[in-house]
Amino acid sequence: MDIKATMAGSVWKIVVEEGQSVQENDDVVILESMKMEIPIAAESAGTIKAIKVAEGDFVNEGDVIAVIE
Amino acid sequence: MSNIKNLQERIAHIEKGGHEKYHEKNAEKGKLFVRERLRLLFDDDMNIEDAFFANCMDDSLPSDGVVTGIGTINGQSVCVMANDSTVKAGSWGKRTVEKIIRIQETALKLEVPMLYLVDSAGARITDQVEMFPGRRGAGRIFHNQIKMSGRVPQVCLLFGPSAAGGAYIPAFCDIVVMVDGNASMYLGSPRMAEKVIGEKVSLEEMGGATMHCSVSGCGDVLVQSEQEAIEYARRYLGYFPPNFRHKPDRAPVEDPKTFEKTIAQLIPENQNAPFNMYDLIERLIDANSFCEIKKKFAPELITGLARINGQSVGIIANQPRMKGGVLFPDSADKSAKFIQLCDAFNIPLLFLVDIPGFMIGTKVERAGIIRHGAKMLATMSEATVPKISVIVRKAYGAGLYAMAGPAFEPDACIALPTAQIAVMGPEAAVNAVYANKIAELSEEERPAFIKEKQEEYKENIDIYRLASEMVIDAVVDPDQLRDELINRFAVYDSKNVAFTERKHGVYPV
Numbered sequence: 001m002d003i004k005a006t007m008a009g010s011v012w013k014i015v016v017e018e019g020q021s022v023q024e025n026d027d028v029v030i031l032e033s034m035k036m037e038i039p040i041a042a043e044s045a046g047t048i049k050a051i052k053v054a055e056g057d058f059v060n061e062g063d064v065i066a067v068i069e
Numbered sequence: 070m071s072n073i074k075n076l077q078e079r080i081a082h083i084e085k086g087g088h089e090k091y092h093e094k095n096a097e098k099g100k101l102f103v104r105e106r107l108r109l110l111f112d113d114d115m116n117i118e119d120a121f122f123a124n125c126m127d128d129s130l131p132s133d134g135v136v137t138g139i140g141t142i143n144g145q146s147v148c149v150m151a152n153d154s155t156v157k158a159g160s161w162g163k164r165t166v167e168k169i170i171r172i173q174e175t176a177l178k179l180e181v182p183m184l185y186l187v188d189s190a191g192a193r194i195t196d197q198v199e200m201f202p203g204r205r206g207a208g209r210i211f212h213n214q215i216k217m218s219g220r221v222p223q224v225c226l227l228f229g230p231s232a233a234g235g236a237y238i239p240a241f242c243d244i245v246v247m248v249d250g251n252a253s254m255y256l257g258s259p260r261m262a263e264k265v266i267g268e269k270v271s272l273e274e275m276g277g278a279t280m281h282c283s284v285s286g287c288g289d290v291l292v293q294s295e296q297e298a299i300e301y302a303r304r305y306l307g308y309f310p311p312n313f314r315h316k317p318d319r320a321p322v323e324d325p326k327t328f329e330k331t332i333a334q335l336i337p338e339n340q341n342a343p344f345n346m347y348d349l350i351e352r353l354i355d356a357n358s359f360c361e362i363k364k365k366f367a368p369e370l371i372t373g374l375a376r377i378n379g380q381s382v383g384i385i386a387n388q389p390r391m392k393g394g395v396l397f398p399d400s401a402d403k404s405a406k407f408i409q410l411c412d413a414f415n416i417p418l419l420f421l422v423d424i425p426g427f428m429i430g431t432k433v434e435r436a437g438i439i440r441h442g443a444k445m446l447a448t449m450s451e452a453t454v455p456k457i458s459v460i461v462r463k464a465y466g467a468g469l470y471a472m473a474g475p476a477f478e479p480d481a482c483i484a485l486p487t488a489q490i491a492v493m494g495p496e497a498a499v500n501a502v503y504a505n506k507i508a509e510l511s512e513e514e515r516p517a518f519i520k521e522k523q524e525e526y527k528e529n530i531d532i533y534r535l536a537s538e539m540v541i542d543a544v545v546d547p548d549q550l551r552d553e554l555i556n557r558f559a560v561y562d563s564k565n566v567a568f569t570e571r572k573h574g575v576y577p578v
Contacts, residue, residue: 035425036341038343060432
């Protein structure tokens with residue numbers, strides 16, 4: 001399942017690593033937008049299969065940030 | 070002609086609804102029979118039913134596919150129309166439409182809430198001349214709904230499809246509860262979409278409950294069963310008076326739930342760090358009294374009914390956990406309808422403010438964020454019920470205005486010590502004011518300069534300075550906030566003002 005950016009902004013911090021298991025609602029990435037920290041959380045529990053962005057990248061709303069399995 | 074002659078036999082036949090096979094089909098989908106739905110909905114069974122014998126000369130159309138009547142919910146009379154999907158899929162014939170129109174007129178005469186239990190395939194094409202175009206045709210149902218809006222609460226429980234024109238019944242209700250998997254709303258079915266515009270799409274994707282409750286905003290509450298939908302409706306109506314002339318009843322007072330962390334411990338000092346606004350709401354309201362509306366739609370803004378010391382209150386709160394609590398076109402829309410709902414039925418409003426502003430960028434400008442934002446401001450401004458805004462943390466730019474800032478005649482604008490009111494945050498402001506100067510400085514000099522200017526800026530917008538200028542009415546200890554709200558809402562209860570005299574405003578929709 002894809003974890004997508006909820007709004008446009010830049011990737012401030014990646015808080016998980018590939019292969020890491022996460023619970024539902026755990027933060028995966030924190031974006032920065034409108035001068036705010038925007039946590040992007042996992043919608044379900046699983047393992048992080050891939051991280052598709054790097055810190056500092058600009059993402060648009062709907063862009064895939066990570067893939068969870 | 071009917072073959073049944075005896076009254077008792079006729080009653081027994083009509084009460085059973087449509088053919089047994091349709092009952093079985095419905096049961097497989099978790100759908101209850103219309104009369105069972107009504108038994109669950111009312112305190113007791115239906116009190117008065119009219120036009121039970123509608124179309125009784127035709128044995129195949131019991132009650133013409135709709136049950137209309139009056140019963141009580143929480144001791145309060147309500148009018149109901151409920152489609153019977155075992156009778157020709159709940160489709161509308163001439164008498165179906167007339168029955169719906171009559172029960173609406175009754176609700177308006179009695180000034181009691183009107184409930185629509187919708188489960189209908191739409192118009193009965195064979196009856197179209199009698200039921201579609203005329204003065205007492207289906208259009209009149211919507212005309213009545215629009216006339217009733219704001220006079221009596223109108224609630225839609227969507228148990229099945231609500232197709233084409235029928236989709237406007239939910240659209241004109243105050244609130245739409247949708248049963249996941251069974252409820253749907255659409256103007257043209259997937260089959261029609263494929264034929265007419267060549268789109269291949271499933272019903273669930275195009276008009277399902279999850280889609281409407283999270284994407285289109287046409288649905289307000291997503292539930293998993295009909296029982297849950299009925300329970301929600303009974304609970305929801307408890308926050309409302311029967312009509313616009315009255316105030317909601319008070320409920321017995323409950324203390325808030327108890328938590329380890331106090332409000333002061335909950336709110337991060339760093340304005341840019343998120344926290345969960347639900348945690349603050351739970352500490353202010355009576356335990357288990359939050360009745361949320363549009364939970365899944367535009368979650369960066371929370372809207373819901375609650376009780377504070379037993380009093381019904383509508384809460385509009387920014388959610389810093391979602392999209393930074395920034396306002397988007399959808400959240401502005403969500404707020405506008407909720408404010409109108411509360412104002413129409415004399416439910417005071419509480420704004421919990423922690424907002425960096427309205428979203429910027431091409432995408433939202435093209436979506437008309439300015440006019441959607443204007444709509445939110447207009448409804449908030451016009452609301453004459455007691456309104457209190459609490460500046461929890463930041464209130465930047467038009468965000469302050471949209472959340473009932475001081476210029477919009479809230480009865481009070483209260484700040485917590487963590488409040489920060491400004492045109493924009495310190496980071497953005499220093500960049501804007503000193504852009505040239507910062508560019509001139511060497512990279513080593515920059516951070517110190519920026520930090521110094523940000524500190525200066527923060528001093529300039531210090532909340533006590535704003536209190537000294539009487540921008541805000543009070544600075545309150547966060548852990549005294551509930552008591553402050555109880556006291557103020559009790560005092561403001563006698564407020565009785567009209568916004569202005571005119572026919573009506575021209576809305577920035």
